[in-house]
Each structure stands twice: as structure tokens, then as C-alpha cells.
Amino acid sequence: MNSINSQRKDEHIENYLRTSSFTSTLLEDVYIEHNAISDICLDEVDTSINFLGRKISMPLMIDAITGGGSSSAAINEDLSSICQELSIPMACGSESIALTEKESRESFELIKDKKDLLRIGNLGFERNYKDFVFAKELIDAHAMQIHLNLAQEMVMKEGDNSYHDPLSIIEELVEKFDCPIIVKETGCGISKNVAKKLIEKNVKYIDIAGKGGTNFIEIEDLRNFDMDFSDFYTWGIPTAKSIIDIRKLSDDIFIIASGGIKTAMDIVKSIIIGADMTAMTGEVLNYLLRGGYDACENFLKEINHKMKIIMVLLGVKNIEQLKKVDYKLTGQLKELTEN
Template sequence: MRRVRKKEHIENYLKTSYRGDTLLGDVFISHNSLPDLNFDEIDTSTEFLGKKINNPIMINAMTGGSDFSQEINKDLATLAKELGIPMAVGSETIALEDSESEKSFRVVREIVGPEGIVIANLSGLASLEEAKKAIEIVDGDAIQLHLNMAQELVMEEGDREFKGVLNNIESIAKGIDKPLIIKEVGFGVSYEVGKKLYDSGVRYLDISGYGGTNFIEIENLRSHEVDFSELYSWGIPTAASLVQCRKLPDDMKLVASGGIRNSMDIVKSLVLGADIAAISGELLAYLVHGGYANAKDYLESNLYKMRVLMMLLGKGNIEELKKTDYKLTGKLKEII
């Protein structure tokens, strides 16, 4: 059943039509006409999970568990290796239940090699032993535990019991010897939730805000009982979630995801306080519709435009970029 559902998720993502607003457009950053900088001096490298990466982006969790998704993961892993960026695999729950599915996840580490960053993935409801197994399957540098309550509630066969998730997260954080990343799946993280996670020992948070992949719509396309379309606008926009969670202590590393589609989104996310930005749905569309070369061109062109924006801001490296002044406007200003 999970194997079929994974394929349906990919197919339904490509059918989705609703597009929410991340509110990143309400972030104003000012042009610098006189930067004391040469374009070829711009350094986009940074550190993530204790390793140096070439660019401040990562390929976020998408899929795994079938031959179809294995081919997608091969291409994504090759992109990660060539561009020197991290990659998170999709939920490994299916691999815990069916050992045949493990190969669709293991292929990622095989391609990126020991020097690359691979991130395991399970639900926040997973046990400590399951988390350890998921890390082992991909030789993970870290593990994402995803919070997908909104998706589960719309899914006909989804979970309905969520008591004890925070205690479970704390137990896993203490029980593994790798970093733990808590990840929403497209509905954003508030400051209050971020603070609870921080107090539980979490030091990496993927806010995954509203404005990107909409799992309420994806699951609604699978549902034949209840129409959930009125809930498509549910969630905390990515920019609002990011500003709120940046109020957490500095040692809480933030991943900005949820509607990150282009170079401006990446730059504004870093300016708002993200340590790295993550792309998933948009990249998947380029890959499925146009193949590997199309997906590579999409990433490379946006990384080049990111450097252009850094030049226009007069910022020579990622740490300087993160200190850029900004102003909030429109709806984002009202929310904050």
C-alpha cells in the first residue's frame, strides 16, 4: 500500500494547481550601487552538519520505496554530488517494513560517496530503534523526523493519534549519536512550537512553511469521502515562520523550505535568518518533466543568479549575506 501511495504522491504533486503565497515577496532588500567586490570573489560555500558544502541549498525529502522513486533518487543524488550540496531522502518507513525497498534509499549514499551529506527521514512517531535503522540504511549524517499531522488527518488511512510526539522526539534526540532535524511538511512552524522543540534538545529545524508543496491538496486528490479544498490555504507562510523561528537561540540552525523556487527566494530566506534553504517540489517538476539535464540547468542557473544577487547586495560570502538589512512590508508585516 505504501509503495502505491508513494507513486500517487508524486503523480498528484504534478497535478496540483493551488499555489499559496510564501510572503517572501513582502521582504524588501536594498540595492547596493557601489560594492567593493569582484564577482569572481563571491564565495557561496558554507558549513552544514559539520561538513563544508559548496552552496547554501539542499535537496529536500521527496520519495523512495519503489523502482520509479529509485530512478528519481539516482538523479537527485547525482545532482547533489555534482553541486556539492546535501540531500535528504524521503520517508524510510516503507524500507523498515519491506527490505526490498531499502535499495531505493541506499543508492543515494552509493552515489554521493562518504564525503557528501545524506539525511535519513522518518515520522516524528517513529521509535528510537527505527530511527537508528533509518540512519544505518543511508549511512546518514543526520535524520529528519517529519511533522505531518495536517497530511495524516486528510489521508483516509492516516494516523489519528499524536499524543506523546514531543516526548518521543526528545527520546530520539538523546538516543542517537547523529544530529536530529525536525521538519514540517508544508504548514510552517510557529515560535511556540520551535521553543518546545529547542527545549527538548532539537538544534536543527526545517520550518517548511506554507506556499510550497501542499499535502492537503495532494491527499485530497486521493480522497473520495470528504472534500478538503477549503483547507488548501491552511498554514504559516514560509517567510512568517522563518522570522518567528529566528527569534530562537542562535544555536538553533534553521532550514528554510516551503515554496523555495528561485534565487530570490534563496537569498531572502538567508537574509531572514536561515542557515540553508531547501528545494523539493519545484526540482521534482523539472526532473520529471524535462529529465536530468533540465533539473541540473534549473539548479545551476539559480545558483548563478544567487551570486548575482549577492553582488548587487555587496555581499562576498554567506555570513555577510545573512547580516543584510531588510524591511518587512504588506501582509508579512501585519502578521509579524
């Protein structure tokens, strides 16, 4: 598989491992207080939630990573097996390559073989209804992500800079599609104004993918030798700000907090300030590619165990109670969310 698109997929993974710019989610500006007289036992803590009509073991999914490149099949095989074992969902990477290159489809289709896996497909905002039907069927998806990657397209040397109307395709998909639609950013966050427009189109699920995690601007810049975009590396809305801003709009929207989620504390704080669940991409890929299958699986098991410890220290037994924990905002996050 040596197509330009396949090569680009592999370069994305290689360049992710080379990225060196790091920005903040601002979750460190969320203060939560220790409960010294907590009467909760570790065995009592339940981290499970319901998502897309299924019970999952903790409020975490593996978010869109890859598919279509020469290394994608092995990555997706490992991650889907881990997710199935741990009873958490998995989203595949963009399936756009599979629309035109048949040889790329195997790296996506193998996810379908995991019958107990909660599977989420993925296509970009420029695709049409027919493409989304194909992508859903390719992996027998339980939901579809529509990703908004405008900043990435602007710096990608093969980027699509033509006019598109993402709200129109989102509206059509929400109205007609036979499975839930999740609107997802790819590292620059969802603003309050954008979320308001999505809610007006009856979008029920938003995956924030805020600033602080995988930086696709840098990843694409490392592929672009004609122009330097390093001054854009800090572009975007911090994940914590996106969560707070969107939750203020509606109690009904299902918020998936992603973008720099790396620890159990990140997950807990995201839930406390308004998220319904969280998603990881880069940190999971790091463990898988640098440590192997067992290291990746053990990392996710430790995340769940550490979540339970934090919940004991807060005096809460389940995720619904966790959502009601008091918190204070400090520093830049407080300044950005005051109005």
C-alpha cells in the same frame, strides 16, 4: 512492487504534478535594497557554508522527496548524483515503508553508494528509537529528519489519527542518537511556540517547510474520493513568517528555510531574514520529471550563479555578510510579525 504503500508513494508524485492550489511564502513582502556602488566582483563571491561538519557549495539542500515507490529508485538515483556533483546535501523521503517492505529498500540504499554525498534520512514523528536506528543505517545517514505531518495524516485516507507524543520521541532521539536530529514540517510550517518547545528539548536544527510550497493536504485530497478537503488548502504558516518568528527565539538554532523556495531570490531573502540555509523539493522535482537530468542539474547551477549576482548587487562577498544585510517588511508579512 505493488503494495498499497508503494502505490501511495507513486500517487504522491503523480498528484504533486497535478496540484493547482498555490499559496504565498510571503517572501515577496521582504524588501532588500540595490547597492549601486558595490565594489564586489562576481569571482569574489563565495556561496559556500558549513553544514553538519562539511563544506557545501551553497546554502541549499534537496529536501525529502520520495522512496519506496516504483518510480522512486530512478528519482533518487538522479537526484543523489546531481547533489554529489554539486556538493549539496540530499534528504530522502520517508523511510517508513522500508521498515516493513524489504523490496522497497533498494530505492533508499542506492543513496548510500554516493560516498561523497551528504545524506539525510527521514522518518515520521510516530516512529520509535529503534526504527530511527534502522533508517539511519539503511542509507548511512549523516543526520536524520523527524517529520511532523499532522495535517497530512488528518486528510490521508489511510492516515494515522491515533495519539502520539512527538516531543517524547524527539527528546529521546536528541539525547541518545549518534547523529544530528533535524525536526521538519511537511508544508504547514513551524510556529514560534512549537519552536520554543523544540529548543527546550535541545533540538539544534529545524527545517521549517512552511506554507507556500508542496501542498500535501491537496496531494492527499486528490487521493481521497470520500471527502473534499479543498477548504484546507490554505492552512499553515507562511515560510517567511516561520523564519522570522523562530530566529527571534534564538541565535543558536540552525534554521533550514523550506516551503516554496523556488528561486535564487527566495534563497537570498530567506538567509537575510534569519535562515542559515534553504531546501527545495517541488521545483527540483518539476525540473527532473518534466525536463530530465540535465535540466535539473542546470537549474541548480543557475540558482547558484544567480545567487552570486544578487550578492554582488547587495555588495556582499559571503553568506555571513549576507545575513547582515538590512531589509524592510511590507504588507501581510509585516502585519503578521509586528507582535
